Amino acid sequence: MFTESWQSVGPSLDECIKCNICTAYCPVAAVTDRFPGPKYAGPQAQRFRENGQPHAPDRSVDYCSGCRVCNEVCPTGVKIAELNARARAQMVAEQGIPLRNRLLGRNELLGKLGSLAPRLANLGLHNHVSRVMAEKVVGIAREAPLPRFSEEGTFGSWMKRTAGERLRSDRKVVYFHGCATMYYEPFVGKATVVVLEHLGYEVIVPPQNCCGLPLLSNGEFGAARRYHEGNLHKLVPYAQQGYEIVGSSTSCTLTLKEEAPELLDMFDEESEELKLAVWDVFEWLRERYRQGELPTDFKPLPMVLPYHPPCQYRAHRVGRPAAELLALIPGLDVRVSTARCCGIAGTYGYKREKYQIGMDVGAELFEFVREQGREVRMTACDSETCRWQLEHGTGLPSRHPIEVLAAAYGLYDLERREPRGV
């Protein structure tokens, strides 16, 4: 198994004083008996696991969605969600991985394949027959909000195509786009690029691979380690040259900063260098704002916008910078949700046996959106899978806040999801 060390997440179980606050706030335990709650599955069960067990004694930990609400509310600092992720990895190491989880863990590979013939792939995937098949054969819930492959080409191909139009500048920033932007939502990448350029930065998009989070949350630690090592190899040289690395997928940036090193026990110098260079795009923009470097030439965007700071964003513990910056846009009435989780939690809500749990967890958020009134046209959220779940649960389109910001700068069409010609 993985090396235990004092830095590792395991010893954090000692912080637990059994107060049950985590269980009181856990959105999953609130809706199902299948998950006995974070305290039980985390610091409590961990004392019965330890390394070198003959076999993993518990299964219910697989029902932890990994949303980290427990970590957020814990008064003593137990890394509960990480303990659970570790326990799941132990199960995977012993019992093997279902094909379904292998697939969900490899969205980069799927993205590459799908993007070869996106129209065909979408046709093949998004029809009733194949969804029923997918549910029966591999256990992916038929109703779950699977994304569509981009039919206008990948983000990478757009960067290539528009290379001549891209800003050149002394001020440079590295962009980590993540798999979803690359293959499903290139427009999020485009919006990010035009905003960064609006601030006067040249955007470097180096070769990169999946951050490994889907693998981590499905317990495939070995494969996740290879991904993280790949990113260290590709990105650390930039960090060492003093570049900041900005990402628009908040779960990717969280993984690069903290999740991968913690879960994989990679506390080496390179991981540390990468961690300190990586920023979530709004975390980085807020810093520019605080330094007085953020242009505020916003055009009014008169609308009510329910915004959900996703679990992964809250796990950064940097506050709600997107909400802070969107609040600067004239006319925009940002309503920040206090819902705990949308329920999808990465790949959790895609799984047949967890789909309904995910929807029940998300009910709090869907209700919040409904409460904001009938004039609401769209919602916003920083995380791709959460946006898809939000759309699924509310029937309203959902946008990344960077798209909203880009639109407020007049650089982006929020309806058609593409940059406006400058």
Add this chain to the structure above:
Amino acid sequence: MTRRLQTEILVIGGGATGVGIAWDAALRGFDVILVEKRDLTHGTTGRYHGLLHSGGRYVVKDPQSARECIAENRILRRTHPHCIEDTGGFFVVTPEDEGEYPDRFVQACAETGVPCEEIALREAFRREPLLNRRISRVFEVPDGAADSFLATHVTAQAARQAGARILTYHEVTGLLLRGPEGAREVVGARVEDLAGGETLEIHATMTINATGAWAGQIARMAGLTVEVIPGKGVMVAMNHRLVNTVINRCKMPADGDILVPIHTVSVIGTTDVRVPDPEHYGIEPWEVALMLAEGDKLVPGLSRARAVRAWAGVRPLYQEGYTGASREATRQFTLLDHARRDGVQGLLTIIGGKWTTFRLMAEKTVDKACEYLGTRQPCQTATTQVPGAEQGHYWLGHRLHEVEEHELHGDLVCECELVTRAMLENAVYRNPTLTLDDLRRDLRLGMGPCQGGFCTYRAVGILHEMRERAGEAGGEVDRSDWEVAYMQSPAHNRSLPPPSSLPLALSSPNLLLRDFLQERWKGVRPILWGRQLKQEMLDSLIYLSLMNVDHLPDAGLTSPMTAFYEQDAGDVGETEAGV
């Protein structure tokens, strides 16, 4: 009115040795009564670190003990498998353990027959990642971890099944003596039933003093002098398993040189300090500090991990004519035949030894009793399995596994140690219970990180509810044959209908509550800092702010255990460190 009982063999002392004797004697067909002044294993048996010796610790210093240990280790793995976790053990050479000891150790293992294999460091660190990386050599031996509570309970059940009577909370107040000075004979004992308030006279052909560190006090009742060397050993339990293998320092046995993974914790032990009284001793801050400092040499960082509890046991060491330091006294056991030694008939005293050799001590003692009782039945304990043996070896995840398989999450009373309501109820129905501390020994109730913070209240509520409902359904449970073999198994304990009456003093919930809170406090107080202090403050908030337990009615009530729990370590006076 004094009740009179008659038996062939009266065993005094409900530790491993006494219970082992009762089992052995009953299997050989003797009529046996065992009396214990408190709960089984209240004494040293219940206050040790839980090591099943391979004998490795004694190969150099005490080869005879080592030979006995490895032989008994093999036997107990067959007779009491479910009480033993097959952790294996390492003897490790730290930078401070240089010199020729490691080579002597290997040699002595070979001579005494203790299996010992040097393993590659890489392999050792793979298995135990937290081990000190400066360790230079590692030897593997067949050490194990033993649950001495469960082992003693199931041995007692086996003894009962063979016809023995076992009376807990029965304190010997005097020996029944006959004959003039010089031709004195012990013919039994006067016994106080502490729970029932009754006085018994138990007449016996042979009385066996198996009271360990208290043996001198019993012998004195017959006018005899038995100089026990009470060697106090302090142990500190760390909140979780830092290691899964028993880790010993490869050097002459000394303070703080062993780390035992037992159930959910790891125990660092021990000191060895001669104390004046086996009942009254404290845990000194220097002893705790020493354990942590020595623990750091095995697992660097141990001293910063969360300690969950400290306790001390008193080794009943005995060496005829010896007056030195307890650490240097022999670990072998001694059988005193008072007829030959002192001219007093009818009394044997068995003393010394260690948990691992309890069965052998019992065998030798009953062999001797046979000589006097005039029969030559062979000993059967080495080949007889105790109840529950079919469960196989204990493994750490077993409770969690059963809770999961049977979806018992909602029934947990002690969430830290995974005790269900049905386990609690059955433990009360199926074996005598006077205090929550008894249930702790039966089930591990309150032994986890919160040290009873949540389960004390729940257990009190459930016990009280049982009393309220007793007779409701009228299901009578036959308690003449205590069922304890599966007591620790969540899956095997399902709710029974409440019996028509409940045993012993479940009468005052307030007393149960106060007693157990104080009992838990006694053991956490020496290690309260950092996270455990925070925990204790939450527990205080629960029992003071929320419950107002310190202002409940019945403040004056006491149980036979109250004074023991309240005894102030600070008032004990100086102990003789290293004398």
Add this chain to the structure above:
Amino acid sequence: MREIPDLLVIGAGLSGLMAAYEAAEAGLRVKVIAKGLGSMHWSAGTVDVLGYAAGDKAVSMPLQELEGLQAVAPHHPYVVAGAEAVTEALSRFVALAKELGLPYEGAEEPGRNLWLPSPVGAARPVYLAPQGQRYGDLALAEPIVVVGFEGLRDFYPWVIAENLRKQGHRARGTVLPFALLSERRDANTVQLAQELDELKRVVTLARALKEVVEPGERVGLPALVGLDRHGRAMEVLQEELGTRVFEIPTLPPSVPGMRLYRALRSDLEGRGVEVEIGMEAVGYEAKEENGGFRRLLWVETATSARPLKHRARAFLLATGGLLGGGFDSNHEGRVWERVFDLPLAMPQNREDWFRPKFLDPAGHPVFQGGVSVDREFRPVSPEGKRLFANLWAAGNGLRDCDGIRERSREGIAIVTGIAAARSILVALRREKHVH
């Protein structure tokens, strides 16, 4: 450049939130950060002001004890605040609670402690009770039926009833099927309370209660009668039953405490106060200023990568003590305050931390130590010298109080939270005036 907050409150317990409320109400821009949730989620949800004075003397009129307190504990937060501030802060809380839709009440005779049944049936001294617990008042004459639910591990009606009887009250216990609360097999009190936010379930429960309640009895239930719609649930029960219904608090997590926390937090957010949970303060930056003070520039919190700076004009430390997480301690006998390493009035030797008996009426010395403050609730050195120009401290981390033993946790939190906020207001106004 974005305007920095006037006040950064560190800690989201009752003292921190009350201070934030007081400051926001006065027009300050306030931000609250906390490592996690705590305090209110563990307590009974009542406001205990002073239940036991020195010598374990039961207190019936807490505010009249303050003078006596001065003699035995001159640095006690109530003494520092002064009797007037204590009285006023408590009235302030009552007014706020009413505004929150979660009214708190005291005994009929103003200033007198209520005695309410604890989860084991002891009488708890409470100064202000949430309406839901108010009718547990043991001074009332009606007999009590304590109703529990089969298999609910955190509530035991018969123990409560038996102990109440032993204290001369008329009480009995009974149980109803667990299925009335929930179809779930495994649920804690918070989850059960959420089930009772459903009106249908409350009505069903009322019907079942009718079957077991005798005429003239009032009904004691575990504190899980609704979370967000508690008020409505209580009304429905009392209406249907035609009798008084009250809650008895349970083991943590505390539903009544959680109600108060949620109501307070959402009120604050409505006033534009940001409340950020999951942010652990790990450092600070200060500069030397004239007069030997240091002025705090920012406090840093841990994030997934680099520390995050929180600038403000004034800072309030409301992180609690050993329990709240404001202090830490080690086996060498050191106790320290975790953000600013403020000096603590605390026994230095681990041997002096505790008394041999857990329930010793004098309490344990280590639980009584804490931060020394001056009359303005600014932390001071052992010599009484102010340490920072813009740092205040409030709550149960202050010295010479033992909230758990005295039964004064909430009182201390409210009084010191409000007093510190007022002191901050004065200081900031003075500063503005000067500039």
